[in-house]
Amino acid sequence: MQHVRFLHKTGLVMLLIGMISAALLVAAPAPASAQQKTIKYGTMHPLTGAYAVLGQDQMRATQMAVDEWNAKGGVLGHKIVWIYRDDELKGNVAIRRAKELVEEEKCDFIGGTLSGSISLAINEFACKTKTPYVAYCMSDMVLGSDQCEYGAAFMVIPYSAALAVSKYAFENVGKKWFSITADYRWGHSLLEGWMWQSEQMGGQHLGNVYVPLGTTDFSTYFAKILAAKPDFIVMNNLGADQTAAIKQASELGLTKNMKIFCTKTAQHTIKELGSAYNENVIGGMSFYWKLRDKYPGAKKFVDKFMEKYGAPPEQDGECGYVATNLLFMAIEKAGTVSDKKKIMDTMADLKYTLTKGQEYVRGCDQQRIQSYVLVKGKGAKAKGWDLADIVAEIPGDSIVMSCEDNAKKLPFVNIKLPK
Amino acid sequence: MVDNSTNTIQQLHAPPKPLVVYGAIFVLLFLPLVISTPLATEILIWAIFGMGFNLLLGYTGVLSFGHAAYFGLGAYSAGLAFRYLDAHLFVGIVAGILAPMILACFIGALAIRKRGVYFAMISLAFAQMLYFLALSPLKEITRGEDGLTHIPAMALFSFSLGKPLPLYYFVLVITAIMLYSTWRILQSPFGKLLQAFRENEERAKACGYNTTLVKFFSLVISAFYAGLAGALNTVYLGYVPLTTLFWLTSGTMVMMTILGGKGTFLGPLVGVGVFLFLQNTISLITPRWELFVGSIFVAIILLFPGGIMGTVEEKIAAYRMRRASK
Numbered sequence: 001m002q003h004v005r006f007l008h009k010t011g012l013v014m015l016l017i018g019m020i021s022a023a024l025l026v027a028a029p030a031p032a033s034a035q036q037k038t039i040k041y042g043t044m045h046p047l048t049g050a051y052a053v054l055g056q057d058q059m060r061a062t063q064m065a066v067d068e069w070n071a072k073g074g075v076l077g078h079k080i081v082w083i084y085r086d087d088e089l090k091g092n093v094a095i096r097r098a099k100e101l102v103e104e105e106k107c108d109f110i111g112g113t114l115s116g117s118i119s120l121a122i123n124e125f126a127c128k129t130k131t132p133y134v135a136y137c138m139s140d141m142v143l144g145s146d147q148c149e150y151g152a153a154f155m156v157i158p159y160s161a162a163l164a165v166s167k168y169a170f171e172n173v174g175k176k177w178f179s180i181t182a183d184y185r186w187g188h189s190l191l192e193g194w195m196w197q198s199e200q201m202g203g204q205h206l207g208n209v210y211v212p213l214g215t216t217d218f219s220t221y222f223a224k225i226l227a228a229k230p231d232f233i234v235m236n237n238l239g240a241d242q243t244a245a246i247k248q249a250s251e252l253g254l255t256k257n258m259k260i261f262c263t264k265t266a267q268h269t270i271k272e273l274g275s276a277y278n279e280n281v282i283g284g285m286s287f288y289w290k291l292r293d294k295y296p297g298a299k300k301f302v303d304k305f306m307e308k309y310g311a312p313p314e315q316d317g318e319c320g321y322v323a324t325n326l327l328f329m330a331i332e333k334a335g336t337v338s339d340k341k342k343i344m345d346t347m348a349d350l351k352y353t354l355t356k357g358q359e360y361v362r363g364c365d366q367q368r369i370q371s372y373v374l375v376k377g378k379g380a381k382a383k384g385w386d387l388a389d390i391v392a393e394i395p396g397d398s399i400v401m402s403c404e405d406n407a408k409k410l411p412f413v414n415i416k417l418p419k
Numbered sequence: 420m421v422d423n424s425t426n427t428i429q430q431l432h433a434p435p436k437p438l439v440v441y442g443a444i445f446v447l448l449f450l451p452l453v454i455s456t457p458l459a460t461e462i463l464i465w466a467i468f469g470m471g472f473n474l475l476l477g478y479t480g481v482l483s484f485g486h487a488a489y490f491g492l493g494a495y496s497a498g499l500a501f502r503y504l505d506a507h508l509f510v511g512i513v514a515g516i517l518a519p520m521i522l523a524c525f526i527g528a529l530a531i532r533k534r535g536v537y538f539a540m541i542s543l544a545f546a547q548m549l550y551f552l553a554l555s556p557l558k559e560i561t562r563g564e565d566g567l568t569h570i571p572a573m574a575l576f577s578f579s580l581g582k583p584l585p586l587y588y589f590v591l592v593i594t595a596i597m598l599y600s601t602w603r604i605l606q607s608p609f610g611k612l613l614q615a616f617r618e619n620e621e622r623a624k625a626c627g628y629n630t631t632l633v634k635f636f637s638l639v640i641s642a643f644y645a646g647l648a649g650a651l652n653t654v655y656l657g658y659v660p661l662t663t664l665f666w667l668t669s670g671t672m673v674m675m676t677i678l679g680g681k682g683t684f685l686g687p688l689v690g691v692g693v694f695l696f697l698q699n700t701i702s703l704i705t706p707r708w709e710l711f712v713g714s715i716f717v718a719i720i721l722l723f724p725g726g727i728m729g730t731v732e733e734k735i736a737a738y739r740m741r742r743a744s745k
Contacts, residue, residue, distance in 0.1 A: 056706075091658070103456065120565050121568055
């Protein structure tokens with residue numbers, strides 16, 4: 001018993017000492033930063049998980065942009081220190097990373113992420129900590145109550161992609177359409193965009209099938225779709241889901257005479273599908289490397305990226321490149337590295353020409369207003385990275401709603417999605 | 420010799436010395452000096468979750484493969500209270516504890532009589548049910564796959580928990596209380612009963628104990644821990660990701676507990692610490708971290724068949740026995 005009591009005592013004394021030192025730890029003022037002339041930019045990318053390829057592209061493009069600025073002598077004489085983290089495409093990990101970047105690494109600015117829902121959480125975190133955040137992914141963060149003055153979105157809003165592709169489809173192909181929609185928030189947002197545009201342009205929605213993520217067998221869906229006799233099929237899905245769907249459509253001979261529209265597609269999806277992604281498959285992207293024939297800025301960017309990494313950038317890379325550049329351009333123009341509010345205000349309404357034509361970040365909701373590109377596949381004629389041809393570039397102003405509408409999520413909030 | 424071996428067994432199953440409890444808390448006080456504070460906070464939160472899980476798996480011998488349900492429900496209950504009712508910190512945490520306990524009563528009443536894999540499957544089914552409920556039918560309030568956002572920053576009286584260090588020490592105080600309570604539970608007659616039941620259910624029954632009731636209470640207490648951890652996770656993240664309810668959360672917990680050593684006092688804490696630390700640190704060095712972390716786990720399981728703490732405790736007991744026999 002004596003022994004136990006002794007142990008109790010030593011334990012308590014130890015605890016007391018510990019607590020006092022811990023209290024000192026909390027109370028101690030943060031050490032004054034030794035490095036005066038640097039700014040710190042931290043980014044998060046899904047370097048593991050389903051979209052690791054795209055995450056890597058984001059990271060590389062960010063590196064390129066940072067290197068370019070540092071080669072010019074940094075921003076306002078400050079060297080840019082850039083660090084990145086793997087967010088594993090998981091919300092809780094992304095928040096931990098963001099906390100580490102802002103609170104431990106003392107990053108002044110954060111960026112990245114490749115999932116709409118993660119970007120919403122990080123956007124909110126950025127607001128709470130008043131840390132400027134540039135999102136690289138398609139995100140609804142500029143809509144409704146999620147809007148925040150410290151967050152800027154550099155990929156298009158999901159509905160914008162739908163508006164762009166649907167506009168082209170209704171004008172050039174036909175009015176009767178059938179859709180395959182991945183059954184989650186992003187897919188639903190795209191479908192809302194399509195349905196609204198269809199109402200505006202006299203389209204006829206013959207039906208929709210919701211498909212769970214990770215579906216590999218689409219044959220039963222195609223039978224239903226063919227029976228409805230649409231002019232074209234719409235795919236509101238991505239990645240492996242899109243690959244599986246188009247592959248089966250091709251095997252069933254559908255791609256021979258029917259047009260398929262992918263509201264969003266990706267370079268590596270086209271490459272993976274090979275001959276199945278033929279000229280009847282038309283996909284949307286915010287950037288395709290062949291824009292380099294149209295814009296000198298795109299040529300410079302694409303050539304440099306290819307030289308450095310041996311492959312053309314995906315839209316995700318381009319987005320990261322523009323977002324990183326815009327952040328530093330805003331700092332430079334604002335003339336301050338510490339007044340974050342002023343930097344965000346400057347970024348809004350900033351006009352620039354980087355990788356496409358002239359674009360701007362809209363002042364009222366910090367959304368980058370940019371064009372959306374439609375490409376059609378080359379099927380068996382594809383060679384190397386020459387995978388598709390650009391068929392249209394839809395101007396950015398025509399596919400985005402006003403800030404007043406965005407704040408109320410209009411008009412899409414009124415769309416009744418099919419069951 | 421006979422005396423010695425009984426001694427070993429007694430030592431192996433004896434409740435840990437008070438020094439172990441205080442020592443663990445002492446070490447935890449300085450954790451933020453060694454690793455990043457958000458990571459340290461996460462380790463504490465998962466350790467609370469792990470202590471509860473260990474009580475059920477390690478001490479009672481019941482495998483629940485749906486503990487994400489209690490953790491996630493705790494997280495969502497606290498989050499909903501914070502977001503919609505503007506609840507006080509402690510009110511939210513209490514909500515986060517009570518809801519999973521009620522759920523545990525329900526699941527326990529339904530399924531606790533089942534043993535082994537059947538109970539594991541039933542609990543998994545309930546957890547997945549909650550996951551899909553939060554994903555779709557309840558998405559108006561849970562925000563579906565976007566996760567529950569817009570949770571206001573928390574403060575303890577007028578002391579803001581927005582900064583990492585104060586939050587860490589707030590969670591540490593709760594962890595310390597839970598660590599101490601676990602220690603007391605294990606020493607109580609109830610704790611002994613749990614272990615008696617794990618070793619031989621039939622004999623415990625023959626001794627006149629209601630083993631079903633013991634299992635039931637063990638599950639409810641375990642849900643208390645999980646709910647508390649979930650609520651703290653909400654305070655820490657300021658957001659509830661839908662994945663808190665996903666089966667992978669349950670799987671990770673099983674993995675962490677076995678890694679640390681199920682049925683040992685410090686096992687969950689060590690398991691959680693090692694798991695999160697490796698995952699976090701190696702991913703800073705290489706994007707192929709999964710390969711390395713996986714290999715290390717395999718190595719640990721091979722080197723420490725009873726989990727890290729399980730094997731360490733065995734070694735210590737064996738060493739003492741040898742010394743005593745000299």
